[in-house]
Amino acid sequence: MEVDALVMRYGDTVAVDGLSLTVEPHTITAVLGPNGAGKTTTLETCEGYRKPQSGSVRVLGLDPVRDARALLPRIGVMLQEGGAWSGSRADEMLRHIAALHAHPLDVAMLEERLGLAECGRTPYRRLSGGLKQRLGLAMALVGRPEVVFVDEPTAGLDPAVRRDVWEVMEELREDGATVVLTTHYMDEAERLADRIHIIDRGRLVASGSPIELTRGGPTSTIRLVVTKPFPPGAPESLKAALGDQVEVVVLDELSLLLTGSADASTLARVSRWCEENDVLPESLTLGTRNLEDVFLELTGRTLARGVTE
Amino acid sequence: MTGTFTPMPGAATLPRMVLTQARMESRLMLRNGEQLLIAVVIPVIVLVGLVGAADSLGLDYDDPVVDVVTPGVLALAVLSTSFTSLAIATGFERRYGVLKRLGTSPLPRSGLLAGKILALLLVELLQVAVIAVVGVLLGWDPSPGPAGLVGAVLAASLGTAAFASLGLLVAGSLRAEATLAVANLVYLLLLAGGAVVLPAAAYGGFGDVATWLPSGALGEAMRDALLHGDIAWRDLAVLLGWGAVGSVLAARTFSWE
The missing domain is CATH 3.30.70.1560 (Alpha-L RNA-binding motif)
Incomplete structure (x- = not known):
């Protein structure tokens, strides 16, 4: 996946400001930055929701807008929130998305893996935040995609569920998929990612593996x-x-x-x-020195402060 | 490399995706209490109420009241599903990110639209069955002949197209709550004054205006078909016009988020 000199504006606000980055196949790549850094906008451009205003985006060599029909079956997307009918049941929703694909995963197996069996007949609107999040991930995976985009996958999840989600992502990489995730959690990026792109105010401020980023300079x-x-x-x-x-x-x-x-x-x-x-x-x-310190040195801001801004 | 998550992507065939979507949407529509109320319960109450209270309401036609009112109630059922139910459902799909989610699924937009239309037709078949049975129990004795049947099917199809395009126009441009309010309000206004259940002639001077509304055109076309065995070309043309205008406007203004 390649993002090249991407610029995206909303009115007078520049959300993404000449961003370029590359994602290697079969890796977990984290796009790390505070809220409002342009992570979601970048991801949504890769998913074909938005057309680049300047610059270009290629996923699996395809243009997400022009080649949407060819690209969409090959990617899986986990939205930050929502994405299901409020009156639908988790199992029903997952089976629906599965039926839109040619070779979906076994739904019962996936529900077992992600702890969705407990949803039973509860409608989506009454599921807990953690269950909604897990269903969102399941919907992203059920079509057996080559590239999985996950936007803040563990925001607001309890630690046990976070670990479950992390394990699934590591297994995805082992099995040959590529995972692109956005996060503002340092520990998530440090623990999971092969490569981290740190972005702030729509610009790339550093790229590298967790070790490369924290090594060198002051220790x-x-x-x-x-x-x-x-x-x-x-x-x-x-x-x-x-x-x-x-x-x-x-x-x-x-x-x-x-x-x-x-x-x-x-x-x-x-x-x-x-x-x-x-x-x-x-x-x-x-x-x-950890990623938090690196981020602070590069941007003069803490991630936490970025979050409250 | 073969593991649980080894990639093996691909879209299902388009007909399968459309059927899947139609099945899901119709099931959700029938599960929703308020939607069911507006789709089946209200039309049946209107039918039973008008026929039962015809004398005290002063309804007097050349034909038996039930023969006049039942086609109108069928038209009302088409209106309720293809406009009100569709608009409300689509408005909340936008709000809850369902359209956004489906936007990155293999289902193309044309397939989504086809699935929605198919779901509407499935629900309408069910409504027609229920209303026809109640009508017959009340003494409805239609003899439309082949031309009338063709006219009724054309009226229902073009009526669905016209109202669905208007429903999507509302749902695609307003917030979900505003869509809910507008869709219900328009339904009530057209039920009361749109010449859908009662013939346009019952509205005096306004009746001439009402036959240019999609509700009046649909009601008149349905009555011409099932009461007189005619195909009401002029009313069908009015529905076609509304459908064309509604589709163009909806396509231009629809926002997916």
């Missing part, structure tokens, strides 16, 4: 949380005290993230700075 972090808001100019004065080797990023008014070499002398300098500036640390946490 450790210090998170400083204080009891009352930092004095004005705190990040600058702390950076001056620590030297060029250390990056200082403001997380919120009570916490800072330092990335760089977190050795004993850095820690000592942080403590001294606190003493000199009359700042009382509540906690000083050492950590290794």
Whole structure:
């Protein structure tokens, strides 16, 4: 799958701003970014819902809009929400989608795998969010697609169900399908993806495997949380005290993230700075650099902050 | 590589997809209480009520009242299903992402439309059966002859096409709640004043206007067919016109989300 210089606007808002990325076959590829980063718009362009306003998109070598008839049977789509008649039953809905395909999966087996048997005769509108989400995934898989697009597959799911969904995706990859998922959960991307594309404000900010993205550069972090808001100019004065080797990023008014070499002398300098500036640390946490830190360094924003924006 | 999820994609054949879609839609329509009320219960109440209270209502025609009213109630059944039920169902399909979901399934849009029309015809067959039985029990004795039967089938088909295109026009451009309100309101207005159940002549001067409405044209065509054994070409042409205008407008304005 290839996205090349894609631009999508809604009125004056630019949702996708010259995005280019590639998805290799037989991988799990995560498109990671905060809400509003342009993930869903990009995915919906690949699914043929939207026509690129500029740039191009190819899936399995096909144009999703022009070659829709050839492409649609070969892809499976899990929407963020909805997608079923409110009065239909899960089993009925899944059998309906199955019947639109030539060689669908065995519906009973799929229901067993995804824990949908418990839905019984309950109409869709009365299913729990977790069951709706699992039915959405089942509908995406039942036609035995080559490429599966899943939009925020585990948003709002309890941990056990999340693991079930992850296992199914790993099995899909093993069996030769390609999975493209969007997420704003770091752990999901880190755990599942062979390749991660980090996007922010409609632009690609980094690509690579989880290891490539977290390796290199600073390997450790210090998170400083204080009891009352930092004095004005705190990040600058702390950076001056620590030297060029250390990056200082403001997380919120009570916490800072330092990335760089977190050795004993850095820690000592942080403590001294606190003493000199009359700042009382509540906690000083050492950590290794993870995707969350990478995202923060690249965009200056936390994923969580992106979510609330 | 053969595992549970090894890809083996492909679309079912178009006829199979259309049949699947029609079966699902008609089943959902018949399962829904409100839809069933408007499809079967109200027409039967109207039929029994008008025939039972004909004298006190002052209904007096050259033919027995039941012979006049039953074709009108059949026309009402076509109107309720192809306009009101279709509009409401489609409005909520948009709202709940069903159309969006089906948009990435192998079912093409033309197949979706064909499935919907087939589902309407299936439900209408059921309505006709129920209403005809009730009519006969009330003394309805139709003798339309071959021409009348052709006229009735043409009226029902063109009426379905006209009202379905108008229903999709409403459902594809308004929010689901607004569609619900408009579809029910139009149904009530046409039931009361659209010359569908009672002949246009019963409305005095407005009757001339009413025969240009799809409801009046459908009602008149149905009565001409089942009462007099005629094919009402002029009314069928009116239905065709509404169907053409409705289809063009619906195709231009329909939004899938």
